[in-house]
C-alpha cells in the first residue's frame with residue numbers, strides 16, 4: 678500500500694539515549710513519519726511517540742536535564758499514544774520495582790514492572806512468542822530480550838498481549854495462573870513490550886502501534 682506523504686502519521690522517538698535509530702527505521706518501514714524528540718517543542722503535532730529501549734535511569738535523567746520530562750508526562754496524561762520497548766516499558770509504567778532510589782518514570786500504564794527481571798543467567802535471550810495482537814495472523818514473533826523487565830502486576834484496564842514461558846523452574850515463581858511472565862501489554866492508547874522489535878526487524882509491532890493511532 679502506498680501512503681501519500683502528506684497523510685503519514687508523525688511519530689516521535691524520544692531521542693535521548695538507546696535504540697533511537699532502530700525505532701526511526703522501523704517507523705519508516707511501516708509508513709510513518711518519524712521525528713526525533715529531545716526538546717519540549719519537538720512534542721508539537723505528534724500523533725504518537727515511541728520510548729526506546731536503552732537504559733531507563735539514563736533516559737529518566739536526560740529527560741529532566743533536557744526539560745522534556747514534564748511536557749511529555751503532560752502529553753501522555755492528555756492521551757498522546759505511546760509505545761515503549763524495554764527501558765521504554767519501564768518508563769511508561771506507573772510502578773517500578775528494582776529501580777534506583779531516585780528513579781522516576783513517566784507513567785501512564787497501570788502496571789508494576791520489575792527491572793532486570795530475568796536475572797543474570799538470562800541477561801539476554803531470544804525466543805518466539807505468541808502475541809495477542811487481535812487483528813494479526815498468529816505467526817510467532819521473534820523477540821529479543823536484553824536485560825529486560827517483566828510485568829509483575831497489571832491493573833484492570835490492562836490487556837496482556839504476550840507472555841514468555843520460562844524453561845528454568847527456579848524462575849517459576851513469576852509464573853502466574855495463566856503461565857509465563859508478562860512481557861507485552863496494552864492499555865488503551867499505550868503499548869509496551871519487554872523486548873526489542875526494533876532490533877529483530879519484525880515490523881508487526883510498529884505497524885500495530887500505527888494502527889492504534891487511527
Ligand SMILES: NC(=O)CC[C@H](N)C(=O)O
Pocket residue numbers: 729730731732733734762763764765767792793823824825826
Ligand atoms: N534493553 C533495555 O532497554 C534494558 C533496560 C534496562 N535494564 C533498564 O533498566 O533500563
